[in-house]
């Protein structure tokens with residue numbers, strides 16, 4: 001099991017920063033999602049974020065919703081999440097985080113989930129609908145198992161809440177710009193830049209940003225101010241449209257944005 | 262501690278704020294604005310005034326002896342929330358939250374709706390206060406409640422037909438939350454029931470508890486005693502908590518919530534969340550939930566769009582866990598028969614949602630007998646359900662069934 005924080009720190013020494021790629025487990029099939037995740041790493045993605053499809057994904061945009069709904073319709077089960085982590089970590093070195101809404105973890109049992117994720121070689125969890133205030137069980141389970149915990153920070157978070165999020169997180173803090181904004185990307189970028197600056201001032205060792213990134217130039221732009229750039233929808237769309245080869249090609253293209261200028 | 266004194270964020274092990282961080286500031290802002298409003302007599306006065314001059318409060322109670330003959334001869338008394346402006350209890354909550362929106366200084370409101378009653382009430386308040394309004398409604402519900410879609414549009418609201426997931430109320434809530442996350446700086450979310458993250462369960466309850474406060478006095482005046490039992494339908498639970506709350510510490514008054522039993526709780530097609538679900542997290546709160554082994558929400562089913570929801574408010578989960586309130590299921594057919602019975606015996610056409618409480622009252626009357634008095638929350642009127650009822654009973658010329 002590789003630790004997310006050290007990988008991100010390493011990439012900030014040897015390159016402009018880390019590239020983090022998201023794909024949902026089970027889309028378009030379990031096997032193809034594993035192949036696609038491996039292809040991401042082989043083409044320069046540093047940290048993997050595998051999403052567990054969920055019936056009520058309030059933080060996901062339409063591209064990811066469509067993919068996860070299809071995965072559920074195809075019979076996705078939680079056990080496939082652990083299986084995907086195991087199969088991916090057997091083949092590539094990058095740390096693998098699961099991104100999951102909270103109820104599936106609660107139903108599986110927080111401790112049992114942590115144990116099975118650690119046993120599968122997973123690095124930790126990103127929890128989009130769990131704030132540190134409600135996370136006592138998960139913080140205890142991740143302390144016990146050594147798993148990373150990635151909580152989210154928003155432009156509207158107060159300084160006090162940013163500090164709380166930084167304290168609770170291990171690996172990195174996920175800086176979200178307001179989701180689904182349709183305005184110019186430069187505005188989105190300005191909001192994310194400000195948020196990352198506030199996180200750094202509040203003591204965050206690593207902040208990673210996801211703001212609708214789809215090109216190498218945008219990766220480079222984000223890595224000017226953040227420790228990592230997170231790409232989701234663009235990868236999912238590439239996988240949906242062109243399969244494993246296309247998603248690998250896009251990853252290679254995006255990775256060019258991590259080269260230090 | 263008195264049960265009535267319980268406030269959020271937690272009701273026992275239920276409630277909380279299981280939301281994206283992006284919403285926390287908005288929830289904090291709402292909690293603070295609400296806390297200040299509660300302390301400000303001007304807010305209460307303005308709300309009470311709107312109740313009197315706009316909603317038509319206090320709503321009356323009506324004793325229904327011809328209906329009661331079918332309920333074991335118990336006395337049955339209806340609390341007439343169906344007579345409120347816009348046709349249901351939903352307006353009580355909406356006016357409160359719309360006033361808060363004005364205080365916070367936001368110009369746009371959004372809401373989810375199932376049957377369309379909460380959407381209509383929100384669109385109404387938006388028209389009254391001059392706010393922009395977007396209503397999220399599952400596509401399935403826009404079809405079965407087309408009349409309410411037209412009402413909302415006439416009132417000036419934009420109605421978005423939600424095409425994701427089961428295309429019903431739970432998916433409308435998901436899309437409304439996505440809208441809120443995106444537009445939180447300009448937009449207030451007027452939530453329609455006592456579910457969702459804190460402060461909604463407590464705040465919506467506070468805006469609805471006037472139902473029980475009025476009814477408790479009215480029943481005492483009429484009968485000289487408290488009712489034996491109080492009955493209400495439970496979707497998310499706002500009309501039920503609204504009528505229960507004033508009685509929570511009257512230990513002799515039994516409280517019954519009737520969930521949608523759909524085609525039967527032994528089938529997969531129902532919305533009997535407390536009867537058949539187990540605790541989990543959905544839409545920002547820990548509460549009972551219809552879900553599979555993996556924690557995926559199971560699609561609910563009810564003939565009544567307003568009860569077609571796989572979750573329930575946390576305070577109800579708490580009252581169920583304490584044994585203070587009892588939750589039972591009523592099938593689609595039992596509700597439809599009760600709807601027709603009240604119409605034929607008393608000339609009152611109830612909403613299909615409320616008909617679940619009426620079917621429950623028939624059951625309770627039969628169990629409790631002639632000495633019992635049953636107070637039923639008639640949460641809404643049936644106008645919106647005429648198409649469903651006409652098809653169900655074959656009332657159209659050349660009709661089905």
Ligand SMILES: Cc1ncc(COP(=O)(O)O)c(C=O)c1O
Nearest residue numbers: 378496497498499500567614641
């Ligand atoms: C008339 C009526 N009663 C009841 C409900 C169910 O909601 P709740 O359980 O929050 O009262 C609705 C919802 O649309 C409704 O329109």
